Amino acid sequence: MRVGLFVTCLVDLMRPRIGFAALKLLRAAGADVVVPRAQTCCGQPGYNAGDNAGARNLALKLAREFADCDYVVTPSGSCAGMIRVHYPALFREDAHAGDIGRLAEKTCELTDFLARVARLERVPGDFTGTLAYHDSCSGLRELGVKTQPRALLARMPGVRLIEMAESETCCGFGGTFSVKFGDIATRMADNKCQNIKASGADAVAAGDLGCLLHIEGRLRRLGDTQTRVLHVAEVLAGATEN
Amino acid sequence: MQVASGRFKQRAHDGLENPVLRNALLKSQGKFVVTRQQAFDELGNLGELRAAAAAVRDHTLERLDTYLTRFETEVRKAGGEVLWAQTAEDVQRLLHDICARHGVRLAVKSKSMVTEECEVNQALETAGIEVVETDLGEYILQLANEPPSHIVAPVVHKTKEEVAALFERHHGRPRLHDIPALCREAREVLRPKFLAADLGISGANFIIAETGTALIVTNEGNGRLATTLPRVHVAITGIEKVVPTLEDAALLLRLLTRSATGQPITNYVSLLTGPKRASDPDGPEHFYVILVDNGRSKLLGGELQPILRCIRCGACMNHCPVYQNVGGHAYGWVYPGPMGAVLTPSFVGLENARDLPDASTLCGACAAVCPVNIPLPDMLRQLRVQRMEKRLRPWTERAALKLWSWLAARPHIYGIATALAARLLHCFGGKTGLLHRLPFASGWTDGRDLPAPQGHTFRELYKQERQT
Incomplete structure (x- = not known):
């Protein structure tokens, strides 16, 4: 099974550890992993700002780079959602619709792939502590990612999963929304931080780095230096240390 | 209503900084979300209902002319009259004509967002006609001289204490402290208005083509009084509210009340067909329906057509984390929340509401609860595309x-x-x-x-x- 890892631009720039964690997990699941060198961004920033031409350009680039893979897996619900749900919308009744449709069908969010497709049983991570899971919006509502990360985390003996209140409510990141409407986004992050705190968890995990940067950024600004903010891939792969 | 949607950023900031609003929103949101969920859990087949409802709405929108003319025919047969308004000014003019024809001096109104959109109250008052809102929430807002901040619960931003203070000042009676007493006092003040009114103005949740009926849901009974006691009844509604049959209306009703307030059915469902007949014990002598376009027909056949499926339940704003933190007034016009962020730029022009398409993290919570499956995030993205094409963002x-x-x-x-x-x-x-x-x-x-x-x-x- 040839699996292409789409690292995402945010992981590439901000926290490559998540990319390596994903690589380790895919290999543990028995995949033959390739990481196309020229990959960059899925085009979501442009797409969500109304620049469809820019997004189409990057979609075609990505489709070419992963053409020879059986699956495309990415440690991000929003990038996977972009490819699976929004790429086909960008190429409706178009000469490229076939290629894009095939790419969309074979693209998976990481935990969805590990739990549902590769059926990873032995999770390599060794995290010990209580963990609250934040359901990132695109993964949850565009791809139905809800039970998959929880099922994988449940296979780790040291992890105690806690369900926090409003785990499905947006943290306020929303890409450029978090900068354009910083005060609204901050308030939304506050609500999230309160729910994390009230859950009493040692750490909060999610499947999207954007949410994690947002939540961690607010927690630290509020003076919380204790609660750990982790990508689910880092937890599952045992890659939570710097 | 003046359009202040161009200042969303500032108004949202004001909303965030308002502790009274925050309190009110926190109290109401849980209720809306939980009761809706319970209502649909009991019903069981939400998915099928939504698909069927969306199909009915799409079917009707594709043949809007056919169903609207059928509606007009049936209203005429029942002895009523249908009037067509392309703009808000047309609505005002038609109402002025009706008031002049029937010697109207006092009008009572049941809740209607279209009349907010068309500034009906201001227009009538300018003509020297007294207008009294009779929905409790709208009545409170009329006293406070504020616009609604929610399409179903217009006064959701106000606390009991604020209402008590308003009543004390306007009614000249001693300060009250509990909600039942406040309601009683409002009833006492409004009852003589119902009895003295010459004209009753209502909206319509649906209009039914095959019978020429205007359907209105309310919980307070004011809608029934306003539409049956006065000599003249005018129902004002958008052209997209038409449904082909009574059965279609029943389907949509099951979704509307559960989505809006979590009720299997509202306390009152009025089906109003024509004026009083000889055998009827009561009812208006004259029955008019004003069908309002005001920007709706422009959306037909375009990328934004699905927003015309909207049945105004308010579920999208009840589940929108942005709305729940900034409140409805931030959106700066009649319709707030995700549906408002789509409708407002479409109705008042993108250049007058250029930030509204961004007033969302595209989290998708709205689309997940929309009873007629409107892909609201996609609609917002579509507006962002239009804005990019019109170069309405900073360079x-x-x-x-x-x-x-x-x-x-x-x-x-x-x-x-x-x-x-x-x-x-x-x-x-x-x-x-x-x-x-x-x-x-x-x-x-x-x-x-x-x-x-x-x-x-x-x-x-x-x-x-x-x-x-």
Whole structure:
């Protein structure tokens, strides 16, 4: 099974550890992993700002780079959602619709792939502590990612999963929304931080780095230096240390 | 209503800073979300109902002319009259004519968002006609001289204490402290108005083509009084509210009340067909329906047509984390929340509401609860595309996007640029690994730190790993 890892631009720039964690997990699941060198961004920033031409350009680039893979897996619900749900919308009744449709069908969010497709049983991570899971919006509502990360985390003996209140409510990141409407986004992050705190968890995990940067950024600004903010891939792969 | 949607950012900020509003929203939101969920859990087949409802709405929108003319025919047969209004001014003019014809001096109104849209109250008052809102929430707002902040619960932003103070001042009676007493007092004040009114104005939740009926749901009974006691009844509604049959209305009703308030059915469901007949014990002598376009027909056949399926349940705003934090007044016009962020730019012009398409994280919570499956995030994105085409964003933003697309299409330069950025930001992060301040991104750092990058990009590290 040839699996292409789409690292995402945010992981590439901000926290490559998540990319390596994903690589380790895919290999543990028995995949033959390739990481196309020229990959960059899925085009979501442009797409969500109304620049469809820019997004189409990057979609075609990505489709070419992963053409020879059986699956495309990415440690991000929003990038996977972009490819699976929004790429086909960008190429409706178009000469490229076939290629894009095939790419969309074979693209998976990481935990969805590990739990549902590769059926990873032995999770390599060794995290010990209580963990609250934040359901990132695109993964949850565009791809139905809800039970998959929880099922994988449940296979780790040291992890105690806690369900926090409003785990499905947006943290306020929303890409450029978090900068354009910083005060609204901050308030939304506050609500999230309160729910994390009230859950009493040692750490909060999610499947999207954007949410994690947002939540961690607010927690630290509020003076919380204790609660750990982790990508689910880092937890599952045992890659939570710097 | 004056359009203030161009100042969403400032108004949202004001909403965030308003502790009374925050309290009121926190109290109401849980109720709306929980009761809706319970109502649909009991029903069981939400998915099927939504698909069927969306299909009915689409079917009707595709043949709007047919069903509207059928409706007009049936209203005439029942002895009523249908009037067509292309704009808000047309609505005002038609109402003036009706008032003049029937010697109207006092009008009572049941709740209607279309009449807010068409500034009906102001127009009638200018003509010397007294207008009294009779929905409790709308009545409170009329006293407070404020617009609604929610399409179903217009006064959701106000507390009991604020209402008690308003009543004390306007009614000249002693201050009350509990809600039942406040309701009783409102009833006492409004009852003589119902009895004395010459004209009753209502909206219509649906109009039914095959029978020429206006259907109205209310919980307070004021709708029934306003539409049956006065000599003249005028129902004012949007052209998109038409449904082919009574059965279709029943289907939509099951979704509407559960989505709006979690009720299997509202306390009152009025089906109003024509004026009073000889055998009827009561009812108006004259029955008019004003069908309002005011920008709706422009959306037919375009990318935004699905927004015309909207049945005004308010579930999208009850579940929108942005609305729930900034409140409805931030949106600056009649319709707030996600449906408002789509409708307002469509009705008042994108250039007058240019920030509204961004008033969403595109989290999708709205679309997940919409009873007629309107893809609200896609509609907002579509407006962003239109805005880009009309160059309604600052050039700096457009330039930044272009630069990103250009870079991302050139992996080699992209690799160099990102490696440089990763190093720089990592250094700025210092020992704490947190950036407290960033040039050009104070929108972020005003409220949050930015966790610093690890220092090397994935592509650099991966290359190293492959070489060793």
